[in-house]
Amino acid sequence: DTGVSQDPRHKITKRGQNVTFRCDPISEHNRLYWYRQTLGQGPEFLTYFQNEAQLEKSRLLSDRFSAERPKGSFSTLEIQRTEQGDSAMYLCASSPAGSSQPQHFGDGTRLSIL
Amino acid sequence: AQKITQTQPGMFVQEKEAVTLDCTYDTSDPSYGLFWYKQPSSGEMIFLIYQGSYDQQNATEGRYSLNFQKARKSANLVISASQLGDSAMYFCAMRANAGGTSYGKLTFGQGTILTVHP
Numbered sequence: 001d002t003g004v005s006q007d008p009r010h011k012i013t014k015r016g017q018n019v020t021f022r023c024d025p026i027s028e029h030n031r032l033y034w035y036r037q038t039l040g041q042g043p044e045f046l047t048y049f050q051n052e053a054q055l056e057k058s059r060l061l062s063d064r065f066s067a068e069r070p071k072g073s074f075s076t077l078e079i080q081r082t083e084q085g086d087s088a089m090y091l092c093a094s095s096p097a098g099s100s101q102p103q104h105f106g107d108g109t110r111l112s113i114l
Numbered sequence: 115a116q117k118i119t120q121t122q123p124g125m126f127v128q129e130k131e132a133v134t135l136d137c138t139y140d141t142s143d144p145s146y147g148l149f150w151y152k153q154p155s156s157g158e159m160i161f162l163i164y165q166g167s168y169d170q171q172n173a174t175e176g177r178y179s180l181n182f183q184k185a186r187k188s189a190n191l192v193i194s195a196s197q198l199g200d201s202a203m204y205f206c207a208m209r210a211n212a213g214g215t216s217y218g219k220l221t222f223g224q225g226t227i228l229t230v231h232p
Contacts, residue, residue: 033219042118042205042222043159056218091159099211100147100166103220105159 002026004106006092012112013082020078021109025094032075033103034067035091036060043091049075050097079111087113116141118206118223126229127196134181135191135226137206145211148189149220150180154202162204165189166211196230203227 005024013019025032030051035043046065047057051072061067064083069075079086089110093103117140127133139148150162165173165180173180181190193200204227207220 031218035220040225042207042225043220045219045221048218050218058219089157093159099145099209100164102149102161102164104161105151107158 004092004094004104006090006106006109008109009107010110010112012114014114015082015084017082018078018080019082019111020076021090021092021111022074022076023092023094023106024074025092026104027073029094029096029104030072031095031097031103032069033093033095034075034077035093037089037091037108038087046077046090082111082113084113087111116143116146116208116210116221118208118221120206120223120226122226123224124227124229126231127193129198129230129232130195132192132194133196133228135193135204135206135228137189137191137223139187139189139206139208141208141210143210147209147211148180148182149207149209150178150189150191151205151207151222152200152202153205153225159205163191193228198230198232201228201230 007022033048034046037043049069064080067077089108091108093105095101095103119138146167148165152160163175179192203225206223
């Protein structure tokens with residue numbers, strides 16, 4: 001069990017640029033989740049996948065955000081035309097199926113918009 | 115919609131003492147789960163303990179126990195014998211179980227910063 005892996009750990013970019021983050025879940029987990037966390041707040045749900053199917057998207061996920069999990073393994077989260085308000089920690093989590101199964105989180109990608 | 119409320123922005127405890135972190139919740143889902151996570155200053159979210167809404171007994175995991183009072187909609191975390199390494203942010207979260215309207219995602223509270231003094 002190597003844990004949930006996220007890349008990069010930090011991303012600094014200029015406003016208006018596109019960024020893409022990657023998440024590799026724990027290998028036997030078929031569910032994958034994306035959250036956003038701003039300083040001093042709890043994580044906010046963005047979207048989640050079961051295998052390759054995207055089952056739910058938050059209203060927080062504007063048209064500039066897109067997430068994929070093409071083969072039911074790793075996932076990418078892309079933000080187009082970044083804005084100052086996108087600065088946050090982006091957390092990925094994975095879990096097996098089952099209502100009592102906890103979600104295991106990666107270390108996150110910290111995005112800073114200049 | 116689900117809502118988690120953590121009313122204690124910060125808590126202090128002496129090393130080796132017990133501490134209770136409060137969590138109240140609101141949901142219309144008939145079946146749900148409650149989770150506690152620890153987030154040290156390094157940033158990773160660490161799962162601590164889980165309580166199902168239909169579980170008859172309060173959950174325990176080592177020094178962590180969950181004081182679940184369903185009628186009051188509270189799920190307080192009790193940490194016994196506090197250690198310096200327990201200093202961190204603690205989040206309460208909930209998720210609807212199968213058949214619920216918010217199945218899958220976790221809804222988090224605002225968190226409580228715990229500081230353990232030597």
